[in-house]
Each structure stands twice: as structure tokens, then as C-alpha cells.
Amino acid sequence: MGGVGRFLVTVLIISIVLLVTVFFAVRTRGGHAFIEERLEKELGLKISVERMRIGWPYALVLEELCTEGFEAEGDSPGCAAQEVRLGFALRSRYRIFIRRGHLRLVEGPAKVWTPTCFARLGELPYGDLADLTRMIPLAGGRVTFELSGGRVEWFDAAKNILASAHGVNYGVTPVRVPGRQMQHHILTLYSMTRPSGARMSDVAREWLASDTIPHVELVDTQSEGTVMP
Numbered sequence: 001m002g003g004v005g006r007f008l009v010t011v012l013i014i015s016i017v018l019l020v021t022v023f024f025a026v027r028t029r030g031g032h033a034f035i036e037e038r039l040e041k042e043l044g045l046k047i048s049v050e051r052m053r054i055g056w057p058y059a060l061v062l063e064e065l066c067t068e069g070f071e072a073e074g075d076s077p078g079c080a081a082q083e084v085r086l087g088f089a090l091r092s093r094y095r096i097f098i099r100r101g102h103l104r105l106v107e108g109p110a111k112v113w114t115p116t117c118f119a120r121l122g123e124l125p126y127g128d129l130a131d132l133t134r135m136i137p138l139a140g141g142r143v144t145f146e147l148s149g150g151r152v153e154w155f156d157a158a159k160n161i162l163a164s165a166h167g168v169n170y171g172v173t174p175v176r177v178p179g180r181q182m183q184h185h186i187l188t189l190y191s192m193t194r195p196s197g198a199r200m201s202d203v204a205r206e207w208l209a210s211d212t213i214p215h216v217e218l219v220d221t222q223s224e225g226t227v228m229p
Contacts, residue, residue: 026052026060035060043117045078059087059095067115070104075159077106077114089144096143101150107157125154125163125194129187130217133209138172138183145172154195165192175208182210200224 025031032052039047050064062084070078082100089095105113105122113122120135138145150168155161167190175182187205194200206219 022054022060026054035062043115045115045117055085057087059085059097061085072102075104075106075155075161077104077155079103079115079118093142094144095146097146097148098150099148101147103151104153104155106155106159107162109157121152122154124152125165125192129203129205130185130207130215132170132187133183133185133207133214136172142174143172144174145170147171162195163193166190177210180210180212182208184208198224 026035032049035052036047036049039045039049046068048066048068049062052063053061055061062081064080064082065084066080067078069076070080072080080102081098083098084101085095085097087095103118103121105115105118107113107122113119124131124135136145147168147170150165150170152165152168153161154163167188169186169188171184171186173184175184185205185207187203189200189203191199191201192203201223203222204219205222206217208216208218
């Protein structure tokens with residue numbers, strides 16, 4: 001077959017062995033614990049995952065992920081998700097997909113938001129929604145990100161709710177432009193209440209961002225009103 005042919009066959013065999021190894025590893029207690037420990041190291045949070053598997057097209061699927069002490073209707077900081085998929089993408093190196101993610105941020109006495117790994121998002125209810133560009137940098141265009149059916153809550157130090165967002169869908173896709181790193185952002189949400197009591201509903205935002213230009217608006221629609229805070 002020649003040198004190139006033998007090299008490709010070798011790479012294929014090694015790839016198959018690795019895929020099979022990981023497929024069975026996530027089903028073992030040791031593999032499960034290893035992935036949880038890796039997530040805890042990266043996020044600085046104690047995390048439990050109920051089930052793990054390999055999904056199509058070869059992505060690590062985490063089901064019923066939850067941080068320690070987090071309850072869906074509580075007031076403690078943390079996060080949970082029905083499903084998280086970590087894999088590879090055609091337009092970028094990696095792909096992150098989160099289904100029905102729930103994040104709760106609590107402001108501390110020193111105006112520091114917890115969990116600290118999501119602290120930048122504490123500013124979101126006070127500014128423009130397109131500020132997500134700098135709050136979630138996503139590794140300089142190497143990550144395709146998608147959140148479906150998300151929910152975010154912001155609490156003050158006294159555990160009073162400041163703001164909330166429901167029905168959040170957010171996607172970031174790298175755009176290939178010669179000599180420049182660009183991303184396409186699309187955000188829709190059912191409703192959001194700001195700390196001032198202002199309420200937005202049926203929000204649809206779409207914009208481009210690059211390494212030099214943070215925001216070029218493409219679509220901006222929403223209904224606004226005022227509710228009791």
C-alpha cells in the first residue's frame with residue numbers, strides 16, 4: 001500500500017482501539033469517577049453525574065448532572081443540567097451542548113458572585129445581552145456551544161431574587177474568515193426580569209463578534225414591560 005497507506009491504516013486502528021476503550025471506560029465505576037473528578041478540577045465545584053455514555057456522533061454524554069447542594073427550587077448557588085454533550089465539531093475543535101441547564105448565581109458580601117467559575121455572568125442582568133460575548137469567551141473560536149431550554153437566576157446576599165431568565169436558547173458558532181477569528185451568536189429567551197423590575201419577553205438577538213470587534217448586531221427584537229421586582 002505504500003508508506004502513506006500503512007500510516008492511515010495504523011491511525012485508523014489506533015482510533016478504533018481508543019474509541020472502544022473509552023466506550024467501555026465510561027461504563028465502569030472508575031471511569032465515571034475519573035470524569036467527575038476532571039470536571040470538579042476544571043470548575044472548582046463538587047459535581048455528581050447520574051449516568052454517562054457515548055452518544056452519536058461519538059460524544060461523551062453526561063445525564064442528570066448536578067453540583068453539590070443544588071436544588072431546583074432552592075436559593076443555593078450551583079448548577080444542574082438534564083444532559084451535557086462533549087465532543088468534536090466540523091467547524092471547530094470541540095462542541096459543547098447543554099440541554100435544560102439551570103444556573104443559580106448568588107452575590108456575596110464583597111460583590112463576588114458564586115459559583116465563581118460563572119462569576120462574569122453576574123453582570124448580565126444589568127447590561128446588554130450581547131455582553132455574553134465577553135462573559136463566555138469559549139477558547140478563542142475553537143468551541144461550538146449550544147444551550148437549549150436554559151434557566152438562570154440571580155440572588156443577592158440576603159437570598160432575595162434579583163433577576164431571572166427562562167426559556168434560554170443560546171448558540172455560538174465559529175465563522176471562517178481569512179485572517180480573523182469570528183463567531184456567530186444567536187440568543188432567544190422566553191422571558192427575563194431585570195433587577196429594576198423591567199421585564200423582557202420573546203427576545204431574539206443575533207450578532208457577530210470578532211477578535212477586534214465585540215459586537216455587530218444582526219437581529220434585535222423583544223417585548224418590554226414592567227413588573228413588580
